[in-house]
Amino acid sequence: MTDEQLLIKRARDGDGEAFCELVKRSKITVYRLAYDLTGNRQDAEDMSQDVFVKAYQSIGKFRGDSRWKTWLYRITVNRCMDHHKTHKRDSMEYDDDVQANTRVEFPIPRHTAPDRSAEANIIQNHIEHALNRLSRSERSVFVLRHYHDLSLRQIAETLDVAEGTVKSHLFRALRRLQQELSFYRKDLGLEERS
Amino acid sequence: MTCQQCRDRIIAALYNELSGDEKIRFESHLGTCKECSRMYAEMDETLRIMDKRERVEPEDTSWSGYEDRIMEKIRERELPAPGKEREKFAFRGAWVPSWAYGIAALLLITIGIFLGRSLFVNQVTAVNPEKGQLTSSVPVTSDTINAAVLPYLERSRNVLLGIINTDETTYSQPVFEQQQRVSRQLIQQGAVIRAALKKPDQQQVRQLVQDLEVILLQLANIEVKPGVPVVELVRKGVDRNSILLKINLEEMKVKSDGTPSTKKKTKYRS
Numbered sequence: 038m039t040d041e042q043l044l045i046k047r048a049r050d051g052d053g054e055a056f057c058e059l060v061k062r063s064k065i066t067v068y069r070l071a072y073d074l075t076g077n078r079q080d081a082e083d084m085s086q087d088v089f090v091k092a093y094q095s096i097g098k099f100r101g102d103s104r105w106k107t108w109l110y111r112i113t114v115n116r117c118m119d120h121h122k123t124h125k126r127d128s129m130e131y132d133d134d135v136q137a138n139t140r141v142e143f144p145i146p147r148h149t150a151p152d153r154s155a156e157a158n159i160i161q162n163h164i165e166h167a168l169n170r171l172s173r174s175e176r177s178v179f180v181l182r183h184y185h186d187l188s189l190r191q192i193a194e195t196l197d198v199a200e201g202t203v204k205s206h207l208f209r210a211l212r213r214l215q216q217e218l219s220f221y222r223k224d225l226g227l228e229e230r231s
Numbered sequence: 232m233t234c235q236q237c238r239d240r241i242i243a244a245l246y247n248e249l250s251g252d253e254k255i256r257f258e259s260h261l262g263t264c265k266e267c268s269r270m271y272a273e274m275d276e277t278l279r280i281m282d283k284r285e286r287v288e289p290e291d292t293s294w295s296g297y298e299d300r301i302m303e304k305i306r307e308r309e310l311p312a313p314g315k316e317r318e319k320f321a322f323r324g325a326w327v328p329s330w331a332y333g334i335a336a337l338l339l340i341t342i343g344i345f346l347g348r349s350l351f352v353n354q355v356t357a358v359n360p361e362k363g364q365l366t367s368s369v370p371v372t373s374d375t376i377n378a379a380v381l382p383y384l385e386r387s388r389n390v391l392l393g394i395i396n397t398d399e400t401t402y403s404q405p406v407f408e409q410q411q412r413v414s415r416q417l418i419q420q421g422a423v424i425r426a427a428l429k430k431p432d433q434q435q436v437r438q439l440v441q442d443l444e445v446i447l448l449q450l451a452n453i454e455v456k457p458g459v460p461v462v463e464l465v466r467k468g469v470d471r472n473s474i475l476l477k478i479n480l481e482e483m484k485v486k487s488d489g490t491p492s493t494k495k496k497t498k499y500r501s
Contacts, residue, residue, distance in 0.1 A: 057298040064297055069286060080289045089301045090308065098329075164284045182246060188242060207242045215277040223489060 041105055049096050056096070059105065060089050066185075074117040076165050084120060084130035088113050109185055110185070110195045114177050121173055167217035175210035178203055232260040237267045245274055376427045377485055380436060382423055385480045387417055387443050391474065394450070394465045407455055414451040418444055436481050442472045 038046075041062075048054035060185050072081035092099075099108055136176050168176060181187045181195065184201075189207075194199040237260045243249050244257050261268045391411050421444045428437040447470040453461055469475060 053302060057302065060298045062300055063296070070287065072286050078289060082289055082293060086301055086304060090304050093301075093305050160283060161285060164281060168284075183278065184284075189243065189246070204239070204242045208238075211242070211274050211277055213243075214281065215273055218277055218280050 038049075045096070045105060046100065049099070056093060063106065063109055064089075067108060067113055070110060070113045070180065070185060071117065074114065074176060075120070076168060080120070084113070084116055088116050089118065106194050107187075107191065110181065114196060117177070118173055127169050129137070163194075163218065167214050170213055170217055171210050175206050175213070178206040179210040179214075182207060232256045234260075234264060234267055236271070237261070237264065241274065242269055244271065245278060271460060272392050326483070332401060376424065376433075379420070379424055380428075380440075381482060381485055383417065383420055383440070384443075384482055387447065388475060390414060390417065390450075391446065391469055394462055395469060397455075397462050407450070407453075409463060411451050411453070411455075411478075414447040418447050423445065436485075438475075439477045441482055442474060442477070446472075446474065 041059075044055045044059050064085065068081055068085040071084040071088070072078060075081050075084065088109065092109060095112075099105075099159055168179075171179065177196065178192055181192045183190070187195065189200050189203050192203045196203070237257060240249060240253060240257055244254070249257055286445055294404050390413050393409065394410055425437055425440045425444070428440070446465065449468060450461075450465055453459065453464065454455055
């Protein structure tokens, strides 16, 4: 039994210290996924705490069939989906059923950092803007693959969908990102090589 | 490899998830197909742009006391400790998995169905005399209706034969109390059976039940007193519609169709 499995077993038996240790080891991963899914630091902080509360509630059901990290990823994605539904009215992002070619203009989010150059800040804003144009499902699949390095199969397991579904979401996500960021290809000197 | 096959694998290729053989065939296709090659290159470039994304990490202070805050939230929400929560479902100190409850429920339902079928398979109809409705402890199916029709016809025939064969000359005034009481029961049952006979191929038996109802109604309501030719009235009704012949034919038909025989005891609640 690995150290992590031992901690999980102890946490399942109600050992608070073991659960705290699990939180300590996973908090950054969960925060980062929450941030990738929401694009907002405050939301990500709040959400990651909710994820661990939910994990505490459900740890009795965790049987170790999947890895602890994968299980937390699933809770995080579900929590983000719920968050999105709750805040749907306030959101200006795309829904799954909105046509890809529908254009909804909205202010570009300000992902600025004082230590970055103005140009870098602009690029960051455009990248976040492009991510915001993805549907929830597309974004979940994309960030899990691209920023969390989960294989297509692992994503399918995490989201409990077929691998083919993951591929098609990812394909659509990439096509949309490509459209949103097409002007950069020239700016970054990529146009000439294609 | 076709273009479609190539596009189906483009995501796996971008993330280096193709197997050795597939990778060779994929790259070979890209070498010959400009369109697929262009699509691959554009997607690859998009991924490289996305690589430039930087996350905004939380302030260092956000992590201090993070675990304590979570435990505080858990306490605020009064969530039971995982071990404590499981005690609710513990049986004699042993952990009983949730799926075991599902299996137990399924087992109980199966036993219930088995007992129901064993004990009440022939309890086809029960008549609500006030409403004349079918109240059955089992669903009304063509089998259950057929099982009800045969005893109904047999009983009706017995009643009618009992009256028709009465020799009025041997009695000063025959008494038909018993037959009238049974007729009233049969009228109620007949109404229920007729209502359940809805299929086109049941039209004949439905008509027979209807004809029987008329005669039984007549019998049930007849005022038996001197001078009233009860036997004659019933006999005419039976002869006019060839009731007895039709009953015999219907019984033969039902039996030859392999439907439940009259030997099975069909219980009626009267």
